Amino acid sequence: MAATIRDIKKVTGLSLATISKYLNGGNLLPENREKIERAIEELHYEVNEMARGLVTSQSKTVGVVVFDIANVFVCTVLQYLGDGLRAAGYAAMICDSHNDPLQEADNIRFLMGKQVDGLIVLPVAQTSDFLNPPIRAGIPVVLLDRSLGDSRVDCVKVDNQTAAAEALRLLVEYGHRRIAIIGSDTVITGKERLEGCFQLLKEMNLAVPPEYLKLGNHSIEHGYQSMWELLRLRKPPTAVFLGNFEIILGAVMAVNESEFRCPADLSIVGFDDLIVSNLSNPRLSVVVQPLRSMADETVRLLLRRIEDIRNAGSNPDAEQEPHMELSLRAQIVEGGSIAHIKCSGRAVNSN
Amino acid sequence: MAATIRDIKKVTGLSLATISKYLNGGNLLPENREKIERAIEELHYEVNEMARGLVTSQSKTVGVVVFDIANVFVCTVLQYLGDGLRAAGYAAMICDSHNDPLQEADNIRFLMGKQVDGLIVLPVAQTSDFLNPPIRAGIPVVLLDRSLGDSRVDCVKVDNQTAAAEALRLLVEYGHRRIAIIGSDTVITGKERLEGCFQLLKEMNLAVPPEYLKLGNHSIEHGYQSMWELLRLRKPPTAVFLGNFEIILGAVMAVNESEFRCPADLSIVGFDDLIVSNLSNPRLSVVVQPLRSMADETVRLLLRRIEDIRNAGSNPDAEQEPHMELSLRAQIVEGGSIAHIKCSGRAVNSN
DNA sequence: CTGTTAGCGCATTCAA
């Protein structure tokens, strides 16, 4: 059905090699070049990447395995990843793990069968065993968002601990002492953020009373429920740290439904902000992850590895560059959701 | 690097054909079967789908082109599509069009180069010209969510017009007369929903005053701004129809920030509901699109076409089945966001 | 049930 270079050969009278050279950017006579271009136009010829891949043993394809494709954070990252990959001529085969380690491992196998040149993984598993097959097969892997402490792969993430600590520091600097935390201890990123919170509080000689500490998963429900519980406390907190986007969304809805106003009655600082802060009134003060940079770095690292492997083909005992963990700094963007506090009581200035 | 069937041949002493037959589920002596299985285990052998594809001219891959991958509706659909495709052994190559027709056309070309067996498109273009290349190449295309009125491709969508009309009918039946509409006229689905609204209002001999009609795009901002404008009106509406998910999100946040309570002061019915309604209080009454079914039907249609083409290979002048447009019914799920109204004034019963 | 052979569409030697 589709035209091949043999068809072009028939039309132009040139040889396969010449045509192939044209396709791969070689030098040839302008006259021949034109002939080929006309034939391509006529025949609607397109390179068969499968055949090309068989020869070059490169599929120009990378597998992207995500813990949950319906997650807003994931979608956004996926967009940037796709852009970067595409710009380099790579197609992304995206597989959803549904937050299930078994499906994750299966996705890896599946994609290996599809001959992906590399793998980008936003992992759900807590250990890196599931990466053995690609590593053994020599397929480069870059972990994104969540590190697994495996030195055999590269990893790009955000310094969650420091970022969370700085967010809390902000609250303390504004004078807050009764600080609540709604976070998650079910995934590594959530744990790191909690760690950062605790560390700063300790440094400041502050403590979180148990009723101010709401641990759960990264879900809207958790944020919504927990916030209501906090607001109904006899002595509610004056400020609250929200551990991720879903929690923010749920918590902000709870606040809006309540009598409490932000920041007069309750100050808020959040982690991740994909939607809410731009239109909530006042704008939220949030830790913003550099999603674009994370994606770009991930793609850059992966493509470099792929390149290296390609070159190592001719150079058998080439030195393998050591793997790295890139920890990017998140940025705090101040909105108006934190009020200044005098003593330990009411808000004084809503900034 | 990776093992091939020739390696298995060396280890087992069997011929390529036998091994190939094993891989494709043929019958062979249990003894040989075991030998092969052991060799596969040992060598970590995996079929090279690229080589297989070159022979069968099937990549077991489909391209999915979406208007905006960061969109929540899209993500959800993508999840279901991925599941269905995967179950059939197909990988999904997902490309984002960034709501740009040019990128959309480019995505199609790109994916054709990758030898996809079929294409699923959530289109941004208003005409179907960009589908000429795949159609000419004999690559089946299924449109999803948005129809383009092209009889050369299949299409799966929701009956937006009827669904919107029924949503409005609900408001009218509850006694509402002062009904506002926040919708979109920039995309086809939005237009269809508006069409449905107008049609029903006409049928009911009602009209929407200009200040009650808020047209814009499908964005949170539009929902938020428009809702505030409505609420600030000297004579605000008693009920409002919200045209899609983003609009709902923005509008609900506006209402929550205001003095208005739902449904006592304002009744709400919305279209699409991916997040909000489960936790807003009261739960929203919404038109729910059968996303799972839409995805399943899309995959089913596409795979059937691919199958047909495969079989037609041997049967040159096989009858091409006519293309179809599947219009699924959306369902109205009632929450508690619509109040009964007596006369034309205040809410009477919050249901 | 098994083996032999040919070829999918292309890139890449090596000669010319």
Add this chain to the structure above:
DNA sequence: TTGAATGCGCTAACAG
């Protein structure tokens, strides 16, 4: 600069 020949890893006849 161009052309002829070879093989990437696999499937699909066909013959045994």
